[in-house]
Amino acid sequence: MDKARFCHLTVDSVKKEAYVWHEADWKFSDEWHTHQMGQLIFVEKGLQYLHTAERTYLLPSQHCAWIPPGLAHRTSSPINPVYLRCIFLNKTSDSPFFKELNIFHTPKVLREMILFTEQWSRLEEEEPVEQDFIKALVGILPLTFNTSIPLVLPVPRDPRIARIVDYLTACVDKGGAVMNELKIPEVAATFNLSARTMERLFKQDIGITVAGYLKLYKMIKAVELLSISGENVKSVSMKVGYDSVSTFSNTFQQVLGLRPQEMMAP
Structure with a gap:
């Protein structure tokens, strides 16, 4: 190097x-x-x-x-x-x-x-x-300094959870039908686990539920997209799986304490 x-x-x-x-x-x-x-x-x-x-x-x-x-x-x-x-x-x-x-x-x-x-x-x-x-x-x-912005994802230590996280994030990154059709029992079955076992392993390893991780990752992905010039709140909400802009905006504020417009590229 x-x-x-x-x-x-x-x-x-x-x-x-x-x-x-x-x-x-x-x-x-x-x-x-x-x-x-x-x-x-x-x-x-x-x-x-x-x-x-x-x-x-x-x-x-x-x-x-x-x-x-x-x-x-x-x-x-x-x-x-x-x-x-x-x-x-x-x-x-x-x-x-x-x-x-x-x-x-x-x-x-x-x-x-x-x-x-x-x-x-x-x-x-x-x-x-x-x-x-x-x-x-x-x-x-x-x-x-007022407060730290919670734009942070926990890193899995369990290799099984790391593989599941890679799968979930890849689905969100692809967007469209792949993401919208995500069902926790089907994800668990893909990795030869029951939904209950997957949830238990998730919480043990990274401290949040599968649904909670997905929501957080979608919001962080939304911030990433909003930082790109030419994107708007409606286009970003669709790309991270929200048909309703108001639902997306409310979820964004709930998770990050900000409105999506506040994170848009100048």
């Missing part, structure tokens, strides 16, 4: 308290990695998935993620190009915000501050004005 194309894999070699990297066509790597530095990500355009050993997070357009230091992860995206604006931080604060991976709305003041850091992108030399500005940004982050 050409490490030069994946600077986020070697960013700890930069000897600064903060390192800014803005990239209009981010090159994703399937390699699991960690940073000694924490990472703030703002998605200017497109979307990305953040994968940890236990969960998969969707980071949509115009939203931020905070990845704490030392957390093993990898990244991916189903679309390109993806414009990411990243700030790697060696020093933060004792705020609980910096201890957990969070996906969150980008307040206007934070967005403007992140955009302002573009002038220091990939600068490896110390710059006093940059360092002072980043310190102010670090102080603002916990103050502007």
